[in-house]
Structures are given as structure tokens and as C-alpha cells.
Amino acid sequence: xxxxxxxxxxxxxxxCLFLLGSLAANAxxxxxxxxxxxxxxxxxxxxxxxxxxxxxxxxISTPLPTFSxxxxxxxxxxxxxxxxxxxxxxxxxxQLLLETKPxxxxxxxxxxxxxxxxxLPSLSPPFLSNKYSYTNYGDKSRSYTSVxxxxxxxxxxxxxxxxxxxxxxxxxxxxxxMTLTLMQxxxxxxxxxxxSIDTIDATSAQANSFVSRGQETLKTGIGTLTATxxxxxxxxxxxxxxxxxxxxxxxxxxxxxxxxxxKRGKMTVRLKITDFSAI
Numbered sequence: 001x002x003x004x005x006x007x008x009x010x011x012x013x014x015x016c017l018f019l020l021g022s023l024a025a026n027a028x029x030x031x032x033x034x035x036x037x038x039x040x041x042x043x044x045x046x047x048x049x050x051x052x053x054x055x056x057x058x059x060i061s062t063p064l065p066t067f068s069x070x071x072x073x074x075x076x077x078x079x080x081x082x083x084x085x086x087x088x089x090x091x092x093x094x095q096l097l098l099e100t101k102p103x104x105x106x107x108x109x110x111x112x113x114x115x116x117x118x119x120l121p122s123l124s125p126p127f128l129s130n131k132y133s134y135t136n137y138g139d140k141s142r143s144y145t146s147v148x149x150x151x152x153x154x155x156x157x158x159x160x161x162x163x164x165x166x167x168x169x170x171x172x173x174x175x176x177x178m179t180l181t182l183m184q185x186x187x188x189x190x191x192x193x194x195x196s197i198d199t200i201d202a203t204s205a206q207a208n209s210f211v212s213r214g215q216e217t218l219k220t221g222i223g224t225l226t227a228t229x230x231x232x233x234x235x236x237x238x239x240x241x242x243x244x245x246x247x248x249x250x251x252x253x254x255x256x257x258x259x260x261x262x263k264r265g266k267m268t269v270r271l272k273i274t275d276f277s278a279i
Contacts, residue, residue, distance in 0.1 A: 053185045053192040061188045063123035064180065065250040066094070066279045071259075071271040072221070073100060073112070080104065081112050083271055085256070087123075087180070088279060093130070094120040096176055111138030118176045125184050132174040134202075144202045146174075157202050164203070172200045178208060179243075179256060186228060186245055186254040195230075209233040218244055220257055221274035227257055238264045250278045 066087045073081035083100040095117060102112040114136050118129040133145040144159035153170040156163065173181055178199050185195055195210040213229040227244035234240055240262050245254035259271040 053189045053195050061125050061184060062251070064184060065253060066123075067249055067253070067255070068275075068277050068279050069255060069273060070275040071273055074270050074272065075267065076270075082274075085179075086279075090119075094123055096120060096127075096129075096180060098176055113137040116176045118174050120177065125181065126171060127173050127177040127180050127184075128171070129174045129177055132176065134175075146200075146202060148174075148200070155200065159202060166203055168200050169198065169205060172198045172205055175199045175201060182210065182230065182243075183245065183254050183256070186230075187247075187252065216244065218246075218258055220272055222248070222257075222276060225257055228254065248276055 064087065066089055068088075069085045071083040071085070072079050073083055081100060081102045083098065086095075086097045088095050088097070097118075098114075098116045100112060100114045114134075116135070117131075117133050118127075119131040120127055120129050128150055129148060130150075131145070131147050134143060136142040141160060144157055146155045146157040148155050148168065150170045153168050154165055155168045156165050178197050181197050182195065185192065193212045195212075197208045197210070199206050199208060209232070211231050211233060213231055215226055216229050218225050218227050225244075225246040225248065227246040230243045230245060232241040232243070242260045242262070243256050244258040246257045247254050248257070249255045255273075255276060256271075257273040260267050261269045
């Protein structure tokens with residue numbers, strides 16, 4: 001991985017983290033959403049085809065519980081920030097929030113301070129939000145808010161004082177809810193070895209593919225955990241993300257306990273869990 005000078009962590013490593021686990025800083029590219037299917041394994045002696053899952057399950061899924069997760073932000077040399085990932089109940093919707101901010105000597109920089117919020121009508125999949133906002137305190141030009149009208153498949157986006165309306169795939173999830181979708185798929189379809197989730201951004205869509213690499217043992221801030229490693233595969237990009245999920249939540253909910261974000265094969269930032277609570 002690259003060698004970071006101390007002042008550079010706040011401007012490079014923390015700045016690279018826009019979404020928990022698997023969201024990239026660059027704009028997404030248009031793709032379409034495909035229906036979900038779990039491919040049964042072959043009963044013949046030949047090797048079975050990998051089982052795949054996509055964002056909307058054909059099976060009935062119980063709602064996800066609310067929760068709060070805390071992380072440190074670090075590279076191999078220094079810890080320079082913290083992050084919180086929360087799913088909470090509000091008066092008339094559910095709120096999914098990701099917040100990252102520098103700490104210590106890096107707290108004076110705003111380039112690592114980011115907040116994302118998705119408003120969900122329910123906690124049953126698919127997690128189709130009504131509203132998504134992204135606030136980058138270090139670069140306000142990147143901040144925007146999108147309101148989704150699923151009935152007419154249209155997004156109204158406000159960015160820099162300008163309002164635009166763009167068509168969307170009504171069944172695509174926002175970038176933040178992608179992690180929630182992965183948690184649900186890992187809980188409800190543990191036999192699946194690959195996942196496909198399509199997301200909507202401010203002006204475009206992106207197809208996201210994930211592959212399970214099996215279980216690994218991790219030392220974390222809440223103890224030693226057995227976690228499933230999920231690699232994000234992206235075409236035409238020099239960025240990728242590895243996320244480890246461990247069943248530590250209510251009803252064995254798989255929670256992201258460690259995330260590593262890479263650019264050109266070099267790790268730029270790592271999140272490690274420090275606390276989890278059901279709320």
C-alpha cells in the first residue's frame with residue numbers, strides 16, 4: 001500500500017471513503033437492474049455453478065432490525081478518523097445514516113467529514129428509499145439531495161442550487177442502501193456465492209457485482225470474529241472494496257465489521273468495528 005505522510009491521511013485516505021463498505025468516490029455509470037434469482041447447485045458430479053443473488057429476493061424476508069455500528073478509520077500506519085453507521089426509526093420513516101469525520105490532529109480538516117442519509121419507508125426488502133442526501137463538508141460542490149418518485153421512475157436532484165429531473169430504474173437502491181441490501185442477502189441467502197445490486201446516483205446508475213470469498217477470522221475492537229469476506233468487482237474502474245460481515249446482530253444479522261478500500265491495488269483506508277448495538 002502507499003506510504004502516507006501524516007497530513008496526507010486527512011486529504012487522501014479519509015477523503016476516499018464516501019460510502020460504507022463499497023461505494024466509490026467517482027460518478028457511477030448507467031446500467032439496468034436485473035431480477036434476483038438464486039441458482040440451485042447442480043446434483044450431477046460436475047462442479048456446481050456458483051449461486052447468485054440480486055437486490056430483490058423472490059423469498060419472503062423478515063424486516064431488518066435497527067442498529068448502530070461504530071468504526072475507526074485508519075491505514076497501516078495511523079488512525080485518523082471515526083465512522084458511524086446507523087439504522088433508526090423516525091416518526092414516519094426509517095433513516096439509514098453514514099457519518100465519517102477526522103479525529104485527533106486531523107479534525108481541523110473537513111475533507112474527511114462526510115454524511116449520507118437515506119430515508120426508507122420500511123425495513124423490508126427491497127430497500128427503495130424515498131430520499132437520499134450526500135454532504136461532503138470538504139467539497140460542497142459534490143453535495144446533493146435526491147428525491148425519488150418510484151411510481152413514475154423519476155429522481156429530482158438538487159445540487160449547487162440547481163434542480164434537475166432524471167429518469168431512474170424504479171427498482172434500484174440508493175448507494176447507501178446497497179450495504180443494507182448486502183446484509184439482507186447474506187442473512188436470507190447464505191448459500192449464495194455472488195451478488196448483483198444496482199444503484200442510482202445523482203445522475204446515473206451503476207451495476208455492482210460482489211463475490212463471496214468464504215469465511216476468515218478477524219481481530220476487531222469487539223473481539224475475534226468469524227466473518228464472511230465479500231469482494232466488490234467493478235469493471236472499468238481502478239477502485240475496489242473488500243468487506244467482512246459477521247453475524248453479530250439480532251437474529252444473526254450480518255454486520256460489516258471491517259472494510260478496506262483500494263485504489264490501483266493499494267489500500268487507501270480501512271474501517272474496523274469498535275462497537276455494535278441493537279437499538
